[in-house]
Amino acid sequence: MRGRPHPLAYLLALLASLIFAAHPAAAQSILRDAETEQLLKDMLAPLVEASELEPGNVEVVLINDGSINAFVAGGQAIYVHSGLIGAADTANEVQGVLAHELGHITAGHAVRFEERTKAANGISILSLLLGVGAVLAGAGDAGLGILAAGQQAAIGSFLSFNRDQEAATDLAGYRYLSGAGISGKGMITFFEKLRGNEIRAGYSQADEAAYSRTHPLTGDRIQVLRGLLESDPAWDTPPDPELQQRFVRAKAKLYGFLAEPPRTLAAYPPSDTSAAARYARAYAYHKDARIDMAIAETDALLAAEPDNPWFLELKGQVLLESGRPREALAPLRRATELTLSHPLIAGLLGHALIATEDPANFAEAEGVLRASVQKDRYNPFAWYQLGVVYEARGDIPRARLASAEVQVMNRQYPQALANAQAAEAYLPYGSPDWIRAQDVALEARAELERVKNRR
Structure with missing residues (x-):
């Protein structure tokens, strides 16, 4: 028969758990794609202008994570999960999320989050010390009571602070959408999706459950925002058709890249001859080593839009990764030219030039790779390829x-x-x-x- 654990042992174990909880979560993988990054940048630009931040100083980073989420973690960067792109139906919905996250940046919430975390930890540690003191004095139950009360105060303080931040940021997002002349319909429809997901997952929407949440009740957020957004002059502004087309293509491209080929082909069957479907299938066929079929899809895309740099990049990528680097040079050179040496595309061209194993191509490879890292220093792939060129030259x-x-x-x-x-x-x-x-x-x-x- 086991005896009841000593209260001091319980307190010390909890202290250890608090220490471990302070360690940062493991870094998530970042997805780099020139087309998608440009799309997110263009989505964000009018919102940044409306927020009065410096244009070009806020970046959007795509994270390989299937959950529906976006966050700000310090600095002026918005991190968007791939799952959010997959869940959104329109570019306008993503812009609603970006407007909300931009509000976190302008309010300095990442810094204040750290401050509030320290404050909550202070309450926890104080209650822990008081609880240990009570236990050492012989009042074990009193010590546990102090600890429980302190933990509840810390958690309640932190969650209340976070809910207040989210509510304020919703309003900031509304202001930025309004200032940019962008309809808030996407913000509302995306919140409705989140609410539907919460209900299906069994999360209570009742008011009495609000105190234990990190965010305000989604239904309440929708009600407040709808009242503001529906009265905004931009509410009935039609969506940008070009932006929506780009979003649909980028979403399909991301799906084809991340999903298993059978799932992609089920979602985008050959009967669908839209550009988005061809995009997705090209990745599926490429991943499934059906190279001729992947090339056929890219050729169909280029037949319709011969100077689309993203289609040219895709064809070059498929050829290069299929062991045909010489054939990849022409589309990659053209894509690099059309995008004014976009660092990711220039890096891919440099890789193709090296992969030909022709020393005559190494001078060109060095030039495009140096241009790539000058524009984007945080590109380990391009740096690695540049190192290969330098080593080959001695x-x-x-x-x-x-x-x-x-x-x-x-x-x-x-x-x-x-x-x-x-x-x-x-x-x-x-x-x-x-x-x-x-x-x-x-x-x-x-x-x-x-x-x-x-x-």
């Missing part, structure tokens, strides 16, 4: 600098520091690459010190 210092760039992004700080220092030692003194090697070494060293201090 330029070991720059090859080691490219390796350091990749390693610091992958949080391999000891290796990044070693390669950056080796590159700095042999690069021309004062050159841009020499200065960059110093910067990477400083970044890696600072991260190593931070890890050391945490220990």
Whole structure:
């Protein structure tokens, strides 16, 4: 027969759980796609202008996560889950979500979230210390009571703060949609979808359940926002047909990339000859190693829109990844030209040039890859390919600098520091690459010190 656990043991175990809970969640994988990133950027631009933030300073990052979510985690970046794109039916719905998340940025909620978390932890730790004191004094039940009351106060304080933030951000989202002249219908329909999902999942919509939620009751949010948005002059503004077409294509593309081929072909059967369906099927066939069928879909897309850079990129990608890099060069060169050397497409062209294994192509590869990383330094794939070119040419210092760039992004700080220092030692003194090697070494060293201090 087991005896009742000692109250002090319970308190110490809970303290350990609080400490572990403070550790950040594991990083989620980021999806990079030139077309989708440009679409999200264009969706966001009028909202940023209405918010009076600096244009171009807010970015949208696509996360590979099937749940319906978007969030802000510090800085001026909005993280959108792939599941949200899949759940939305219109570009206007996504814009409603972006407007809401933009409100979190303008209000500085990420910073205030950390402050409020510390405040809630302060209540928890204080109650824990008082509870331990009561237990040591011999009043075990009183100690547990103090602990329970403190935890309830901490949780209640935190959740109330979060609900207030969400309600305020809903209103900010309304203002930005209105200021941009964008209808709020999408915001309402997306909230209705969320409410339907909550009901199907068994989450109570009753008022008495509101105190235990991180967000206000969805029904209440809809009621408040509907009253504001329906009276807004932009309510009956028709959606942008071009933006909607781009959204439907990007959504299909994402589905084809992430879903298993049979699911994609069931959702987008061959009888559907729309551009979106062909897009999805091209990815499905490519993943299923049916290369001729994938190329047939891309050729059909290009027959209708021969200068569509995203279709050209897709054809080049399919050819390259199917072991036909020479054939991939023409569509990728054209896509790079049409997008003014978009860093992701230029990086893919550089990879194709290297994959030909023809040294005559390496000078062009170096040029497009350098252009890629100058526009988007946080592109480990392009840095890796650039390192391959440098090594093939015998330029070991720059090859080691490219390796350091990749390693610091992958949080391999000891290796990044070693390669950056080796590159700095042999690069021309004062050159841009020499200065960059110093910067990477400083970044890696600072991260190593931070890890050391945490220990």
